[in-house]
Amino acid sequence: MELVVKRFAELSAEELYDIYKLRVAVFVVEQKCPYQEVDAADKDAIHLWMQDEEGIQAYARVLPKGCTFPDVSLGRVIAVKRRCGLGSKIVNVAIAVAKEAFHAERITIEAQVYARELYEKIGFRQTSEEFLEDGIPHIQMQLEVES
Template sequence: MEFTCGLYTGRMQLTVKRFEELSAAELYKIYRVRVAVFVVEQQCAYQEVDEADRRCWHVFLHDEDGIAAYCRVIDPGVTFPEASMGRVLATRRRQGLGTRIVQAGLTVARERMHADVVHIEAQTYARGLYEQLGFTQVSDEFLEDGIPHIGMMWRAE
């Protein structure tokens, strides 16, 4: 897929796979980028790799330089009664890749899970991004691993 998104113009590939379909190299790259962002960069010691990884779609944008954006779309009943999305990240900031990966995650939820509702726990600073994509806040702010979060829901129209 070729697209222009913010400052980034180039050839970016979207990959969508279940855990069992990932190669060892793909799984390594996913875990490496998630730990780099959520554990090292955000200085947050927590169990980053969890059982939800086995029960979700792994969605990532990548090119010859590696994974540029990632999210996982989790089966209903694993973390919430509804389908959910988490571990959303973009390694190349301010290029529109965060928006692009959330849109791809919503497409996966709709098309592969037939979901009409997606539940997330968003870092509070990213509220605006999610609101632009149709999410609404459904909880007060709370701390998750020391970082302010809010519950948000997306509903199909």
């Protein structure tokens, strides 16, 4: 499995197409959630994914402070094959990228409620009540980053 880490301007047209195709397939089609999946935050993000001969198997984006939250944040986390550790791996890589590229001291996310346990195992803690985001139950979570 190959890890790829790139800023928006470094992405090829083919890579951007593959990322958007996967994200729309999961967040819009699979989850039946019509919303503006492609957003301006993509231009500020560092995009990271794990791929093999079948294509992207896990994806996440890391956003700098002030882009979506006052803290550095992660989002659009996807593991194509679920329950095999790829979700945890991509989140841990995203945390490392957040520390290195954006000097993150704290990372804020809005997690779908069903994924709470995955994030708690990594060290995130719930910081909000449950709320609906585009019709899907979410919670805000934060991770205090160790230096």
